Amino acid sequence: xxxxxxxxxxxxxxxxxxxxxxxxxxxxxxxxxxxxxxxxxxxxxxxxxxxxxxxxxxxxxxxxxxxxxxxxxxxxxxxxxxxxxxxxxxxxxxxxxxxxxxxxxxxxxxxxxxxxxxxxxxxxxxxxxxxxxxxxxxxxxxxxxxxxxxxxxxxxxxxxxxxxxxxxxxxxxxxxxxxxxxxxxxxxxxxxxxxxxxxxxxxxxxxxxxxxxx
Amino acid sequence: xxxxxxxxxxxxxxxxxxxxxxxxxxxxxxxxxxxxxxxxxxxxxxxxxxxxxxxxxxxxxxxxxxxxxxxxxxxxxxxxxxxxxxxxxxxxxxxxxxxxxxxxxxxxxxxxxxxxxxxxxxxxxxxxxxxxxxxxxxxxxxxxxxxxxxxxxxxxxxxxxxxxxxxxxxxxxxxxxxxxxxxxxxxxxxxxxxxxxxxxxxxxxxxxxxxxxx
DNA sequence: GTCTATACAATGATAGAC
DNA sequence: GTCTATCATTGTATAGAC
Numbered sequence: 001x002x003x004x005x006x007x008x009x010x011x012x013x014x015x016x017x018x019x020x021x022x023x024x025x026x027x028x029x030x031x032x033x034x035x036x037x038x039x040x041x042x043x044x045x046x047x048x049x050x051x052x053x054x055x056x057x058x059x060x061x062x063x064x065x066x067x068x069x070x071x072x073x074x075x076x077x078x079x080x081x082x083x084x085x086x087x088x089x090x091x092x093x094x095x096x097x098x099x100x101x102x103x104x105x106x107x108x109x110x111x112x113x114x115x116x117x118x119x120x121x122x123x124x125x126x127x128x129x130x131x132x133x134x135x136x137x138x139x140x141x142x143x144x145x146x147x148x149x150x151x152x153x154x155x156x157x158x159x160x161x162x163x164x165x166x167x168x169x170x171x172x173x174x175x176x177x178x179x180x181x182x183x184x185x186x187x188x189x190x191x192x193x194x195x196x197x198x199x200x201x202x203x204x205x206x207x208x209x210x211x212x213x214x
Numbered sequence: 215x216x217x218x219x220x221x222x223x224x225x226x227x228x229x230x231x232x233x234x235x236x237x238x239x240x241x242x243x244x245x246x247x248x249x250x251x252x253x254x255x256x257x258x259x260x261x262x263x264x265x266x267x268x269x270x271x272x273x274x275x276x277x278x279x280x281x282x283x284x285x286x287x288x289x290x291x292x293x294x295x296x297x298x299x300x301x302x303x304x305x306x307x308x309x310x311x312x313x314x315x316x317x318x319x320x321x322x323x324x325x326x327x328x329x330x331x332x333x334x335x336x337x338x339x340x341x342x343x344x345x346x347x348x349x350x351x352x353x354x355x356x357x358x359x360x361x362x363x364x365x366x367x368x369x370x371x372x373x374x375x376x377x378x379x380x381x382x383x384x385x386x387x388x389x390x391x392x393x394x395x396x397x398x399x400x401x402x403x404x405x406x407x408x409x410x411x412x413x414x415x416x417x418x419x420x421x422x423x424x425x426x427x428x
Numbered sequence: 429g430t431c432t433a434t435a436c437a438a439t440g441a442t443a444g445a446c
Numbered sequence: 447g448t449c450t451a452t453c454a455t456t457g458t459a460t461a462g463a464c
Contacts, residue, residue, distance in 0.1 A: 014429070021429080037339035039253035043458065056430060058459065094420070116337070123333055123396060125251035135399050159421045165410045166419065168390055168403055172411075175393065176386030182337060185349050189382055196379045197386075204418020205380065206308070207373045228447070235447080257440060270448060272441065 022060050024050040026074075029067045034113040037120060038068055039128075065130050068121070072132045075111070075118050080140050082107045087144040093152025098198055100144060101174050105194055108178045116182050145170055173197055236274050238264040240288075243281045248327040251334060252282055253342075279344050282335070286346045289325075289332050294354050296321045301358040307366025312412050314358060315388050319408055322392045330396050359384055387411055 028050035032041045043064055047054050061067040086103035089096055108115045122134050145167040152158035158166070173194070180188040189197070242264035246255045257278055261268050275281040300317035303310055322329045336348050359381040366372035372380070387408070394402040403411070 018429070035339055035341045037251075037253050037342075039251050040339060040342060042456080044456090053431060054458090055432095055460080059429065064458070119337055120334070120339075123330070123337065123393075125249055125254060125334075126398060127249045128251075128254060138400065156421055158419055159417070161414060161419075162410065165403075165407065165414060168407070169387070169411050169414055169419075172386035172390030173383070175390050176382055179337075179389065184340060186352065189379075193379065193382070196376065197383050200375060200379060200383055201415050202419045203373070204420075205372055205375075205383075205416045206418075207370055232447070256438080258438085267449060268441080269443095269450095273447065278440065 018060075021050070021052055021056055024052065025057055025060060025067060026071060030071055030113050030117060033068065033071070033117045033120075038117070038124070068117075069130050069132050071114065072118060072121065072130070072134075075114050076136045078107065078111070079104075079137055083140050083144050087147065093148055093155070093157050094202055096148045097145075097152075097170060098195065100148070101170065101177075101194060101198060102191065104141070104174055105177055105191060109181055112181055115178070119182060141171065141174075142167060169201060173201065232274075235264070235266055235270055238266065239271055239274060239281060240285060244285055244327050244331060247282065247285070247331045247334075252331070252338070282331075283344050283346050285328065286332060286335065286344070289328050290350045292321065292325070293318075293351055297354050297358050301362065307362055307369070307371050308416055310362050311359075311366075311384060312409065314362070315384065315391075315408060315412060316405065318355070318388055319391055319405060323395055326395055329392070333396060355385065355388075356381060383415060387415065 025046065028046050029041075032046050032049060036042075036045070041064075043054060043057060046067075047057055050057075057064075057067065061070060082103050083100065086100040087096070089099045091099070118137075121130065121132075122137070146163055149158065149163050149166045149170075153160060153163070177189055177194045177197070180186045239260065242260050243255075246260050246263060250256075250259070255278075257268060257271060260281075261271055264271075271278075271281065275284060296317050297314065300314040301310070303313050305313070332351075335344065335346075336351070360377055363372065363377050363380045363384075367374060367377070391403055391408045391411070394400045
């Protein structure tokens, strides 16, 4: 995999060819898993779409499950990177929460097929699960949310309330907006809509706030 | 199916036996679809679990897909019934929205396996879909939400805002709470949590409301 | 590292008796 | 309406040559 490359430029190396096949397989697998579902996807269709043959897939990933795990691991890396990046931004709690939601929404919007595959596996059957820790997504997001909300309450910017409830609520906003991107029959609310909904929960839905102290 | 029953009570009728097999098959199918996923579920396992044989399944439902559609249709009926019942309740917009959320949450909580199956198919692969209108769920809920929110704004109880944004928000609260029931790794927020989160969005997250007029 | 050819298990569905 | 027995197809995975 990592052998030194002391050679002239005269066509693809063996390991370059290697990487190219790997990437083609990953792209093809995401596409087929997305359209057919993991269980109904056939190795035959994946390799045909990648323009190579079956043994190449088994050489690189060992099994059909192996290529799914590789996809999920890459998705988890991207997700953690995005959340970490957003969580480190400066500003008020409200700004930082909005930035976090925006970051995740954009990431999902740019990778809809992968997100659909991950979503399907996450909520999918409990028997026959691939060896992958699905809760990295939850934990990563929950930690970031918890930290920001806690600070927002400490500075008095946010109302006192159970932190986990607030996290759940923000989680719901992200979820409902991203889920709209996954469903082909629904017209997504978009980034603007996401911000409008966030404003709603910060300002509150009721018109008169006579009893808001606590 | 509906032949008259002019006979003494001396053991199960043919049509009674019929219904019994049908129900056993439906229960077994929900269980196996839930655990293995629709595509990975085998007819063999379903009929074994139901304690009957393959031809009985094909006699009643025609195909593996047919039994899935039957499950979804029954789920849609239950859902519409629950939403209609909740939407007709009296009270303030806030009370009615809470009642609607509670009704749906309770229905889902009492039928987790079926909901998981429906959820998986709803977000599942677009190719190989069963002949079923998945948007009955969306439309039923969206209509009910729209009506209540509209009335709440007309009476001045709720702040003026895009109705669809408010609907999306309530939708997100329902979604995030019910999704927690579907994921075995997460401890659900429960009915109390649902109400706390709803209170949060009605009252708003920010501590000081200096610019809350529109 | 990639190919051709194939092993072998499991699947959805049906024919025909009762 | 329910059974036994069976079919044709498709699936994942691999052996062995290059």
